[in-house]
Amino acid sequence: MKKIYLDYHSTTPVDPIVLDEMLPYFSEKFGNAASRNHAYGWEAEEAVDIAREKIADLICATSREIIFTSGATESNNLAIKGIAQMFREKGNHIITVKTEHKAVLDTCKALERDGFDVTYLPVEKNGLLNLDKLKSAITNKTILISVMHANNEIGVIQPVTEIGEICKEHGVFFHCDAAQSIGKIPIDVNEMGIDLLSISGHKIYGPKGIGALYVRRKNPRVRLKSQIDGGGHERGMRSGTLPTPIIVGLGKSCELAGKLLEEENTRLKSLRDKLYKGISSQLPQIILNGDTTNRLPGNLNLSFAYVEGESLIMSLPNIALSSGSACTSASLEPSYVIKALGVSEDLAHSSIRFGLGRFTTEEEIDVTIESVVKAVNRLREMSPLWEMAQEGIDLNSVKWSE
Amino acid sequence: MAYSKKVVEHFTDPKNMGSMDKEDDNVGTGIVGAPECGDVMKLQLKIEEGIIQDAKFKTFGCGSAIASSSYITELVKGMSVEDAQKVKNTEIVDELSLPPIKVHCSVLAEDGIKAALADYEKKKK
Secondary structure, X not given: OOOEEOEOOOOOOOOHHHHHHHOHHHHOOOOOOOOOOOHHHHHHHHHHHHHHHHHHHHOOOOHHHEEEEOOHHHHHHHHHHHHHHHOOOOOOEEEEEOOOOHHHHHHHHHHHHOOOEEEEEOOOOOOOOOHHHHHHHOOOOEEEEEOOOEOOOOOEEOOHHHHHHHHHHHOOEEEEEOOOOOOOOOOOOOOOXXXXXXXXXXXXXXXXXXXXXXXXXXXXXXXXXXXXXXXXXXXXXXXXOOXXXXXXXXXXXXXXXXXXXXXXXXXXXXXXXXXXXXHHOOOOXXXXXXXXOOEOOOEEEEEEOOOOHHHHHHHOOOEEOEEOOHHHOOOOOOOHHHHHOOOOHHHHHOEEEEEOOOOOXXXXXXXXXXXXXXXXXXXXXXXXXXXHHHOOOOHHHOOOOO | OOOOHHHHHHHHOOOOEOOOOOOOOOXXXXXXXXXXXXXXXXXXEEEEOOEEEEEEEEEEOOHHHHHHHHHHHHHHOOOEHHHHHXXXXXXXXXXHOOOHHHHHHHHHHHHHHXXXXXXXXXXXX
């Protein structure tokens, strides 16, 4: 059987069009963009400038507001630590959300050890932030609110425009991790009131090892404390020789994503809905994790009651998927994102993330539906919990040994 | 994380999967683990004249948990009750080459056998 890749939230292949654009910059046009006194440098600088513009265009920013980094993890670190350290005198309070990516949560934890206060807001059952809770968490010490655009596990899209307004009202900076959303759904940093936006290359059919941070220059002008010091590249915010080939790749992937956005959106949504319908019409007790409408078109996150996630993935060796089950992580803890939805822990162990993308075909979705249904039926046959449920035993009333 | 060949074999083609009548006086049933921990094993032993005649399992859990249940039921079939009491989880770890993070699956299987034997003893009293 041919392998099927349904883990596009994890990473994506470099689009061949993007790769072609990058290749000359590895050996032929190898100059350092910071070399101001010869043609090799000018050639690289020009390529970097064009890429910067393409990235800025996708989010309705200007090219001078784009800072290159190694990826969204670094962008999140630079945005949050950079603001915290720059505005420490003004306040020491940061607000974020429990379902954020670890690159945000662990950065905030590091700041807590450094004397900052961080509020980790809960989410509603559908995975969305409650704006009233956000408003009431703001104090006169709050300097930054960091909320992701789309979630990497359950794909839910947070109300960023409303969050941007709240930030503006209270004079608080708004950082948004857009690693999962950029190029998938429209972003306008001005309309959404975003001051800092994290971007990743390899989630949008670009290369790994490159990302960017949008840093607002006007209304307000955002200043940051750099985290990597050196030659003063990127307006002093991020030193290090610019990696031209992968910057060109990020630029091209942004341009391509912008062009294909609408068409891809419609196609993926229809495939995703087909997948959901195909599975849920044939299997009882399937739970959709996260909001039904406010979610990325390529995301489906399901819990298969009475079936453990890792065993389901293992039953589907030709389909690349990800699970919220503890067994797939080193920590033995099931997904904190699924748990934050307030579902019982056994359902977190039973969750599977389907991530559809640019190269997903309808045939692959048909094969996936058939394989998943077969595998879940087999594992339920094997599951003592399924057996007990069929016998009418309420699993919550059972006294478990562990 | 790659699975050992033996884990994959037991997972793909599990031995002794199924249930026996738990009301049968000769059947001891052990249910161990908890759904919120991601592992629940039901192990059943049919014992006649001190010898385990048959063993069955049903398991909710990861691949290693299912493989551990499959292997332990094979292991104890034909054993005397006395010998089955002495089965250690390390035998499962060795046979299936379980990595440290999956050792708890083998512990659960050992507990499951002990629980099934205890249930049988209780019925006989």
